[in-house]
Amino acid sequence: MELTAISSGPWHEFAARSLAGDALTRDEARQVLAAGPQALLPLLDAAFLVRQQTFGRRVHIHVLDNAKKGGCPEDCGFCSQSSRHGSPSGEAPIKGVDELVNGARRAAAARAKRYCMVTATRGPSSRDIDVICEATRQIKSELNLEICASLGLLTPDKARKLAEAGVDRFNHNLETSERHFGQIVSTHTWADRVNTIRLARAAGMTICSGGIVGLGESESDLLDLAYALRDLDVDSLPVNFLDPRPDTPMAAYRRVEPTYALRVLCLFRFLHPRADLRVAGGREVTLRSLQALALYPANSIFTSGYLTTGGAAPSQDLQMIRDMGFEIEVADSGDDASNHRAGDQSPSVPGSRSLPIAN
Numbered sequence: 373m374e375l376t377a378i379s380s381g382p383w384h385e386f387a388a389r390s391l392a393g394d395a396l397t398r399d400e401a402r403q404v405l406a407a408g409p410q411a412l413l414p415l416l417d418a419a420f421l422v423r424q425q426t427f428g429r430r431v432h433i434h435v436l437d438n439a440k441k442g443g444c445p446e447d448c449g450f451c452s453q454s455s456r457h458g459s460p461s462g463e464a465p466i467k468g469v470d471e472l473v474n475g476a477r478r479a480a481a482a483r484a485k486r487y488c489m490v491t492a493t494r495g496p497s498s499r500d501i502d503v504i505c506e507a508t509r510q511i512k513s514e515l516n517l518e519i520c521a522s523l524g525l526l527t528p529d530k531a532r533k534l535a536e537a538g539v540d541r542f543n544h545n546l547e548t549s550e551r552h553f554g555q556i557v558s559t560h561t562w563a564d565r566v567n568t569i570r571l572a573r574a575a576g577m578t579i580c581s582g583g584i585v586g587l588g589e590s591e592s593d594l595l596d597l598a599y600a601l602r603d604l605d606v607d608s609l610p611v612n613f614l615d616p617r618p619d620t621p622m623a624a625y626r627r628v629e630p631t632y633a634l635r636v637l638c639l640f641r642f643l644h645p646r647a648d649l650r651v652a653g654g655r656e657v658t659l660r661s662l663q664a665l666a667l668y669p670a671n672s673i674f675t676s677g678y679l680t681t682g683g684a685a686p687s688q689d690l691q692m693i694r695d696m697g698f699e700i701e702v703a704d705s706g707d708d709a710s711n712h713r714a715g716d717q718s719p720s721v722p723g724s725r726s727l728p729i730a731n
């Protein structure tokens with residue numbers, strides 16, 4: 373029987389260039405997105421080489437808390453929290469500080485590095501800011517978690533208050549290209565989003581910004597998004613895959629193919645070699661049996677589901693990480709590696725900062 377070697381393709385050269393700080397050209401980026409089934413493993417291997425340089429085999433686990441659900445006045449076409457679509461996922465006022473602190477305790481027990489509080493708003497009210505700031509102060513006094521907030525559009529004063537309270541990172545996704553954005557949202561602009569990203573960074577927070585794949589965008593739109601995020605030099609980059617929500621304008625859209633989703637993640641890794649690249653919303657339903665392979669380009673996942681949809685339980689995600697031979701990285705405490713500060717009786721995470729995973 374004659375054996376045919378799998379062509380290694382240009383992927384390892386792309387990896388070397390990525391690590392040297394060079395951006396792939398748009399033609400090269402298109403090659404990544406168009407790679408055939410034979411190229412998938414060599415492509416993932418090359419993306420892993422880039423991931424490995426900064427993150428080794430470590431995985432960051434993030435936990436989302438929908439701190440204020442539904443009733444949002446904005447009209448993002450993919451979102452089941454928009455009041456323009458009737459808030460099909462339901463509505464609830466902002467949670468209390470105690471409830472958010474309890475959510476952070478659950479995140480720490482799930483071995484999260486980062487706890488992200490999210491509100492469905494155009495921008496945070498003064499009360500929203502007060503609640504998020506007080507919750508952040510209490511969480512940081514008790515738990516060794518990094519704090520992320522995703523609260524919509526900011527003003528300089530609100531950004532400053534969040535940073536002073538100890539919010540480490542602000543999430544505000546570009547979602548798609550500037551050109552395609554108007555097809556998705558009419559109540560604010562792509563430039564509004566870029567402005568908030570700049571305000572959050574100027575206030576001293578690191579930046580989490582990514583997008584959603586499957587919004588009816590063209591390949592050029594996806595490339596524009598990837599390069600725009602590179603220009604913004606985002607610290608953290610969540611790649612979501614549309615999981616169409618009932619009763620939204622995108623309810624009839626189809627999910628992207630799992631191998632395409634993997635190629636997208638490889639492209640984002642090549643263009644963002646040092647970013648905290650997260651395979652985010654839609655992971656389980658889009659990648660299905662291939663989701664473990666996403667850990668080659670991506671170094672981060674959400675566990676315990678998303679804002680309006682369920683997802684894998686922490687035990688399933690820990691099993692996946694262990695089965696792949698990866699390890700969990702918790703927040704850097706500067707003293708020890710526990711998610712919990714001294715004296716706390718909540719379930720703790722023993723061991724060193726990169727944790728071998730218990731059975």
Ligand code: SF4
Nearest residue numbers: 444446448451454492
């Ligand atoms: S601003 Fe956020 S919560 Fe509001 S509709 Fe858009 S995506 Fe949904």
